[in-house]
Amino acid sequence: MTNALIVIDVQESFRARPLWQTVDNPGVVANVGLLVDAARAAGDLVVWAVHAEPGTGGVFDPVNGFVRVVDELRPADGEPLLVKYVHNAFTGTDLQHRLTVAGVRSVTVCGLRTEQCVETTARVASDLGYDVTYAVDATATFPIPHWDAPADQSVAELLADPRTLSAEDVVSRTRYVLEGRFATVKTVKEIIGG
Template identity: 85%
Template structure:
């Protein structure tokens, strides 16, 4: 086996937040599901990663019940579910070991958020020598507040602030940052050959 699909942070934690209604790609879960189905059909390794922030009291705190793969998707019994608490799926997990043992040299990354955990994982994977495909339409993000915006800003205030970086601009920036340097950017249709 030389290929693996890494599904990053496609978890209920995001859908439980008010910010979810601003997501730039409402079809992200369906697109991730198509990648998972195609990887399974091809006999490729599928690895699930979720993010937790114990003790924070938020939607990423495991005690609140949202730190789980979205209810629409289910890891198969032989598919590992790794838990991380940093922005990439390698640090603090045994992901690299699992990929090495399986003989994986090529990874496709997808999930939430485009510019954060998915992009960071793509960059680290590239630095580790993997051939990386970034499934751009199987990722999603939200508008990003200006660095001077109050931490307790509401969604309405975020959207009304002219300094807010639009989600579309975030995704575009990720494409520019990764393409030709850290990853090949492809759509789900291109990856699965539709």
């Protein structure tokens, strides 16, 4: 096996937040599902990662029950489910070891958030020598508040603030910084054919 699909943070934690109503790609879960099905059919390794923030009391705190893969998707028997505590799926997990043992040379990354955990995982994977494909339409993100915006800003306030970085701009920027440097950026259709 030389290929792996890394599914990053496609978890209920995000859907439990009010910000979910602003998700830029409502079809992200379905698109991730297409990649998972294709990877399984090809005999590729599928690795799942979820983000946890123990002790915070929020939706990423495991005690609240949201730190789990979304209900529509499920890891199959034998597919590892890693818990990560930082932005990339390598640091603090045994992901690199699992990929090495399986003989993986190329990875496809997908999940949440486009510019955060998925992009960071793509960059680290590239630095570790993997050939990286970034599945742009199997990722999703949200508008990003200005760094001076109040931490308790409502979704309505976020959207009304002219300093907010739009999700569209976030995705565009991510494509620019990854393509040809850290990854090949492709759509799900380009990855699985059809």
